[in-house]
Amino acid sequence: MNVLVTGSAGFLGRRLTDALEARGDTVTAIDIAEGCDALDLFRDGHRRFDLVFHCAAVAPHRSAIDGRPLTVGAGNLELDSALFQWAARTQPGRVVYFSSSAAYPVCLQDGSHRDPLREHDTLIHPEQPDAIYGAVKAMGERLARLYRDQGGAVTVVRPFSGYGEDQSADFPFGAFRIRALAREDPFTVWGDGTQVRDWVHIDDVVGAVLASVDNDVDGPVNICTGIGTSMAQLARMFAVEAGYAPRFEFLADRPSGVTYRVGDPTRLNEIYTPKVTIEEGVKRALAQQPVNM
Template sequence: MKTALVTGAWGFVGRHMTHALRERGWDVATCDLANPEHPVDALDVFAHADRVFDLVVHAAALAPHRAAIDRRPANMAYNLQLDAAMFDWALRSGQRRVLYLSSSAVYPIGFQDGAEPWALHETNTDSAHGIMPDAGYGWTKLTGEKMAAAAVEDGIGLAVHVVRPFSGYGEDQGEDWPFGAFIGRARRREDPFQIWGDGSQVRDWIHISDVVAGALAVVDADVREPVNLCTGRGVSMHDLARMICRETGYDPFLEFLVHAPTGVAYRVGDPDRLHGIYRPRVTLEEGVARAVRAAVTA
């Protein structure tokens, strides 16, 4: 039986990744301080564990949502510590394969100002000038990718797969993220319906099942270069809110909180590299319908 360790297993991506691996028949160990029944700090695992896994999925990160990215810069230090400790442990303990959950936040914000719709390609981080990722979180993930490259260079037989999820969403996403917040507001039939920013911010929404399946397809195909987990389709916050409200069956007044954290204007990925190994299967319309149905029955 194949074995895996999933860090951050209590988080949105981590718990779906854990479920998917177990569905495949893997023996999965997990760690997460947020687990109320069995809190385990990933840093403790990296300091003491010597078990070798077939796959280490590193999804642990402290509060990777917009409010924290903009308002809690100190999280950067902890997330860097997590990544450094993980790669050090992977080399020291002889791990075979690591799946590193990076982020679309690594891309230069100059490509995302909305002046020109730009499909972000994996090579857009390679420029020698003008690299300015999205806030401290983007710098953290870009540094994590550099750590991954160094670990591969220093290690003997260590494979590292880097994936860059765009705006992942799903039925059980928390309200710290826009999609989860919109579903919660619709479930409560809030009127006015609040949207951070002016609603024009465009994102590439990809269902969590496709995030997980795409990431595991990267591992299965043994792709050793970064891969976007995206759809290539951009939908604004305003249009997403309207889509969710229509599916819920009400028509609230939309209130735009222009002074709230908003992030970049336009973030859409180029899915060509992903399409070589996997194509997302859940459309945004179907994902919205699933989430609304789940909210009604909750």
């Protein structure tokens, strides 16, 4: 197929591009880091693609979400709205829209609820997503529904805490990897360490996305494991795997996000089951040399 990947140089985009090319697809890869802005294509482009993966995003990590909300909000809203206007004009075979677990209501993630988040839970309190990034992703899902109502084919996926051995230190897993490789002591963790996340390896994110496309899944569908691991637990996994026993220092004044975010993988497991455990992911990460992203 003739495939477009936006944000192709990013953590998700480059892995997805590799997987598509390995399948024999012809990939047009665009990324602002390589001098090609997706916004330019969306505003002026008329070429039709069989499949579109919209991975381009503005700083989708916690420090930027909390520290630069206007940049994150306005930038991602502009990208997503331009995507669907372009898609309505060019009518690609299918668009894959990457939403986020941040679209879920924060009232279901405050620690008092320990039930896995189900896809329809976004309807309970739609006015309470996680910060501006979650609000933009919730709006993107609404745009996707409108696009579908007009005859467009669109798959909406909600990745939870994606991670991998080459992830940027802007994200917890990547930061922990760098600290463990450097054998830092104290080993710092943002927040009090009790924040729980559903960690899903990037190989499984890609596998789940491609399975969703191959099965013509409209979604939304969670990309998750259903297993929660706290930041403190993850930090200790890294230290043990690295073979040292640091003192852990928890920085309560740094951005830490919601208390408990674990997804329900029931819908995903109908088409794909994640294969890489968080323990295996840590081992893989420490087997690699540091990458400065």
